[in-house]
Amino acid sequence: MKPDLRVDIAGVTLKNPVTVASGTFGYGEEFADFIDLDALGGIVTKSITLKERAGHPPPRTCETAGGMLNAIGLANVGIERFIDEKIPFLKKLKTVIIVNVAGATVDEYVEVCRRLEKAGHFDMMELNVSCPNVDEGGMEFGVDEASITRVIRAVREVTSRPVIAKLSPNVTSIAQMAQAAKEGGAAAVSLINTLVGMAINVLDWRPRLSNGTGGLSGPAIKPVAVAMVHKVSRAVDIPIIGIGGIASAEDAVEFHLVGAHAVQIGTANFIDPGTSMSVIAGLEKYLAQRRLSSIYDIIGKARI
């Protein structure tokens, strides 16, 4: 018997727990040449802001041991072009569409979400309150409990769809941030966004990124992410979407075992666009080999 990979996140059924992380999957269409998009549990779009953003000047990325730094600067087409040019493609897909939203002020988050809500054809919102790379990119919300609660509460006023809060690891207590998100009405939390990092070129003594610092991602951060998902799962009872260095089914299983209901594949999409497909196939095999009938049989089952 085939194991049942379906999971429920805030009333939305994902056909499997494997989704793709914001900023690593464009607007979905970029991956159509490489994978069957309908096979995904869900797609999280690039962060959408009220106005179109060009992003930071190059260099924006650099490789590190087992990962990478990036400071893209929330480059995106803006909400109007997103609705006109990107939603028509996304709405044809048979997968859950999660639109990631970023803003400089509460009003901006609200305005983007209000226009999204009007346009429709998506399933959930993920609020980026954790971008480390732009002053107005949300992290000022994401490192302050009252602000997280406030922005989520405000967005909830204009949408009937579930709101996911994407949390930053660059805080003293991510569990408290998750509680604050829940308090504001978040239906789920996703974690972790990137860790603030820096790399210096020893030849010219300059930072390797134009922004100076950037966000660290990739397999190097996975243990940090697993620990944080574990911590948050003990603190809140809303679903958790685990993110951080997942490149294989075994990586995903680790996140599920510490309490993640779903996962997001991020940086690994850059190394192999087919990663999400192999994670889905591998998860199914993992469960089948152990005669487990459902993904729920491993969620939160780590022997800790």
Add this chain to the structure above:
Amino acid sequence: MRKIVSQSCRIIENRRLDKTGLYRSLRVTDFKAARTVHPGQFVHIKVAGCMDPFFRRAFSIADYDPDQGELEIIYKVIGKGTGVLGQKTKGEYLDILGPLGSGFSRISKSKTVVIIAGGVGFPPLYFLAKRLVQSGHPARNILFFYGGRNRADLVEMKRTRDLGVELTPCTDDGSYAFSGFVTEAAAARMEKLEGKKTTICTCGPEPMLAVVQETARRMGFSGEMALEAPMPCGIGVCLGCIKPSLESPQKYVRVCHDGPVFELGEVKL
């Protein structure tokens, strides 16, 4: 349409092309392209299986035989990725993703093609010249200018001449053939050509491309250039390999996905 998936391909040759061994040709077999391969496109290669280096490395395609599934790249050993690649031997396998990016546009057989290659910009242009000749473009109307700092930078010249094209090697230090920048040799020849009946195809270091772009603009020639950039993803999503657009420098193009082949005048160099 078939999906483009990463493939494990067996190396059948990884030979040095010059005395120093810095320039190399690597050929693999069993590369089954899910799309027609066009000169100017690239493949993204995982040079090591252990995440070090972490990103794939992009190499323009130097030759491809769809019947045999034989793919060739020509590269120069300059850093970590190419260093690892240079150590690979026949019989080992490489994880290859592609073909990726855009290729050079179709060129009318009635046009004269001025090819301007600088250093490691040579491979996609060799492939272009070969495909043009194969498709019946008169070889005498393909003028191949190939520049390097010195003689050691110029590889596979016999192979290029064997296509029947007019090859003009150039060396910055004058150690071989035309003494001076490849852009000077090409511009001198362009003086005698009509802009409307000519297409320029170029690839090489950015300062060289900037000169070609400016020369073409000044003399009224159009054409295309293939750009190079470090590419984390190679498929247009990470937004790491961007260049400012010439028209509005606040806007960026993605080298991997909007290019790597761009029209002259499109990108600010």
